[in-house]
Amino acid sequence: MLAGKHILLIVSGGIAAYKALELIRLLRAEGASVTCALSRAAAQFVTPLSLQALSENRVYSDLFSLTDESEMGHIQLSRAADLLVVAPASADLLARMAAGLADDLAATLLLATDKKVLVAPAMNVRMWLHPATQENMAKLVARGIAVVGPEEGPMACNEFGPGRLAEPPAILEAIRALLEKEGKLAGKHVLVTSGPTHEPIDPVRYIANRSSGRQGHAIAAALAGLGARVTLVSGPVALPDPIGVSVRKVETAEQMLAACKAALPADAAVMAAAVADWRVADVAVQKIKKGSEAKAPTLTLVPNPDILAALSEPGALRPKLVVGFAAETENVVQHAQEKRMRKGCDWIVANDVSPASGVMGGEENLVHLITAEGVEHWPRLPKTEVARRLAERIAEALL
Numbered sequence: 208m209l210a211g212k213h214i215l216l217i218v219s220g221g222i223a224a225y226k227a228l229e230l231i232r233l234l235r236a237e238g239a240s241v242t243c244a245l246s247r248a249a250a251q252f253v254t255p256l257s258l259q260a261l262s263e264n265r266v267y268s269d270l271f272s273l274t275d276e277s278e279m280g281h282i283q284l285s286r287a288a289d290l291l292v293v294a295p296a297s298a299d300l301l302a303r304m305a306a307g308l309a310d311d312l313a314a315t316l317l318l319a320t321d322k323k324v325l326v327a328p329a330m331n332v333r334m335w336l337h338p339a340t341q342e343n344m345a346k347l348v349a350r351g352i353a354v355v356g357p358e359e360g361p362m363a364c365n366e367f368g369p370g371r372l373a374e375p376p377a378i379l380e381a382i383r384a385l386l387e388k389e390g391k392l393a394g395k396h397v398l399v400t401s402g403p404t405h406e407p408i409d410p411v412r413y414i415a416n417r418s419s420g421r422q423g424h425a426i427a428a429a430l431a432g433l434g435a436r437v438t439l440v441s442g443p444v445a446l447p448d449p450i451g452v453s454v455r456k457v458e459t460a461e462q463m464l465a466a467c468k469a470a471l472p473a474d475a476a477v478m479a480a481a482v483a484d485w486r487v488a489d490v491a492v493q494k495i496k497k498g499s500e501a502k503a504p505t506l507t508l509v510p511n512p513d514i515l516a517a518l519s520e521p522g523a524l525r526p527k528l529v530v531g532f533a534a535e536t537e538n539v540v541q542h543a544q545e546k547r548m549r550k551g552c553d554w555i556v557a558n559d560v561s562p563a564s565g566v567m568g569g570e571e572n573l574v575h576l577i578t579a580e581g582v583e584h585w586p587r588l589p590k591t592e593v594a595r596r597l598a599e600r601i602a603e604a605l606l
């Protein structure tokens with residue numbers, strides 16, 4: 208909950224500005240109050256009236272308006288806030304922030320504040336990848352500004368790539384991570400694995416799987432949001448590092464196991480990675496030549512270590528709570544219950560990935576939580592919401 212927190216939401220010009228409305232709704236539902244300020248260009252994309260109706264607060268846009276200055280000047284506006292959030296953050300506003308300009312109300316508020324600032328960039332993919340924007344972002348990050356997104360996907364300009372505004376629930380999660388440092392999991396260390404593993408065949412080829420890392424990364428973010436110190440051991444993913452989480456990047460299952468062991472002790476471990484079951488026995492040192500078709504190489508596979516089972520083994524370093532995942536297409540609950548016994552973990556989050564569920568690769572998840580006490584059937588929920596509920600349950604279990 209964000210009850211009693213006050214967010215100064217700065218909206219800059221861009222097609223994604225309409226998503227600021229949904230963000231305001233989510234923040235209000237969490238108990239936060241929101242005041243909006245617009246950049247010069249923002250009012251071309253979203254009306255001050257809609258922002259005002261949803262925030263139930265006056266919307267500020269004019270640096271030189273006398274009433275703004277007399278009723279609540281720009282210094283006062285940022286002083287009253289617990290956090291400044293820029294969503295969407297356009298390439299132009301990010302550049303002005305990096306340069307320390309104060310040429311409109313939005314830039315002035317950002318220069319005049321000593322509060323924590325979170326930016327959610329949104330722009331065309333080439334604007335995002337342009338060295339100018341990347342250098343500006345590096346400067347802002349070095350100054351301690353927090354970033355959420357951008358995400359990769361189809362864009363309003365008919366292109367594809369990084370540049371889409373992070374979805375409002377992900378921005379909310381980032382806000383929680385910044386404001387709820389004194390949360391229920393303060394003082395606890397939680398280890399999370401996420402993403403696929405890549406098992407090399409030779410220096411240029413590897414065996415992989417389709418895991419996006421979305422669920423595991425969302426869990427890491429949600430745990431950090433409750434104040435936990437989170438170590439995220441991640442296979443190769445196309446996702447930004449969650450805010451406030453220490454990330455260890457690995458490629459293979461063996462590296463993942465080593466990184467997990469190195470991260471212990473932990474109070475809880477959540478193993479959401481899709482670890483490859485096998486790796487190639489003899490990885491070729493040089494690229495394997497194609498040769499003639501008759502001589503297609505045969506790959507001999509050997510089993511990978513089971514990280515979940517290894518961390519569940521009794522011992523001084525066993526986390527108090529070990530949570531595994533089980534992606535099943537049939538007899539979901541029964542298979543997951545068997546897996547819980549076989550692996551020796553405490554809970555299994557059983558995931559219905561049958562084609563009929565539509566969960567694979569999607570934003571939503573349909574899970575059952577299997578514990579020693581029994582089975583809980585959760586409704587179909589966004590992956591961020593599954594993460595939040597799981598983090599809450601972990602917090603209760605560690606009390």
Ligand code: C5P
Pocket residue numbers: 400460478479480481482483484511512513514515516530531532533534546
């Ligand atoms: O055996 P299966 O792959 O279905 O089990 C899934 C669970 O086990 C997940 O929590 C996954 O992270 C974990 N796992 C692991 N190491 C492996 C294989 C799976 O930690 N080698």
